[in-house]
Amino acid sequence: MQEHGRLVRWMVDPDVLPPDDPLPAAVAAAGGTLTECDSTDPEALNRVAGGGPVVFRGSVEAAAAWTAAGAPAGVWANFPALRFEVYSRPLGPWLLNAEPVRLALAELIDRREAVLDAVGAGGEVFVRPDAASKPFGGTLLRAATWQADVERLAFYDVPPSEPVLACRPRRVEREWRAVIAAGAVVAGCLYRDPAGPRVEPELPAAVRRLANAAAATGYAPDPLWCLDLCESEGSLFVLEVGAFACASLYGCDRGVIVAAAYAAVTA
Structure with a gap:
């Protein structure tokens, strides 16, 4: 493994790598190299990838941008x-949430009663993004404060057309x-x-x-x-x-x- 590990370069954004993470030591033990990079630098991946196979670990935003631009193998984020x-x-x-109601974020307000009837429990519905890039974290919507709860998601700059999943709350x-x-x-x-x-x-x-x-x-x-x-x-x-x-x-x-x-x- 050590002989061949030198062919693989790991590109890691230090902002998303905990200081005590054992990944650098594991890469070094395998004979690979690990390069810290700035995920916001659009040329960083190309510079590192120019030397051979690369494995990327970094931000959602950088992975999405590089994947959309045709990133080399090793940027594993097929959103x-x-x-x-x-x-x-x-x-x-x-699946825990096997039968959610899938709709656009903007539809949550108009379809309040239908969503509550379909997946509500105790006047609550759990809502999460359809996308693995998670433009917002999963949250509970309550019948008594429904519109305010939905509008609070605007804080995350989630577009009204963003598909969301309305699910029955589960512990x-x-x-x-x-x-x-x-x-x-x-x-x-x-x-x-x-x-x-x-x-x-x-x-x-x-x-x-x-x-x-x-x-x-x-x-x-x-x-x-x-x-x-x-x-x-x-x-x-x-x-x-x-x-x-x-x-x-x-x-x-x-x-x-x-x-x-x-x-x-x-x-």
Whole structure:
């Protein structure tokens, strides 16, 4: 691995890399190189990629811009394929929010009653973006303050035409992140627990089985991508998918991820 790792350059925005992240050490151990870059510099990727295969880790905005401009292999952020309307077809059997109401943000006010009737619970509806780039965070809309709750989303400069998902509110307990490559889980960890902040660098057997089942469907937006899973009311579900280029890796094994990235970018 060390002999071939030198061919792969990792380009990482330090603003999205925690100071104690083990990724630089894992890249160095594999014989690769890691270059810090400014995600807002449109020429940074071209400069680094000119020396051979590159794997990018940085901001959503930079990944989206470079992907739209035809970025080289290793910028794994295929946002069109990461939309709910795309991944819900293959992953539907395991989704926590399997049957949301999909509509434009601007329609939420006019369709208040229809949305509440379809997916409301206790006068509340959970709304999240359809897009994996997450122009806003998921939030609750309450019947009593519906219009104000919707208008508050304008703070995030979300366009009125932005597709959103209105879902029945569900209580989520633990959450796990899995990194998928070649149709299987290569790394995973617990990253959210209601008992308190903790990260566990392994997936429980049942969570890994679910993640591998989802990974084996043939859905693969990128050579490496992220799959979030959760526990709700005693059952396991797929929560959402994410772009490897931008998603936090939490406690996932960086050495295994570096090896999988090398295999993918040099295939």
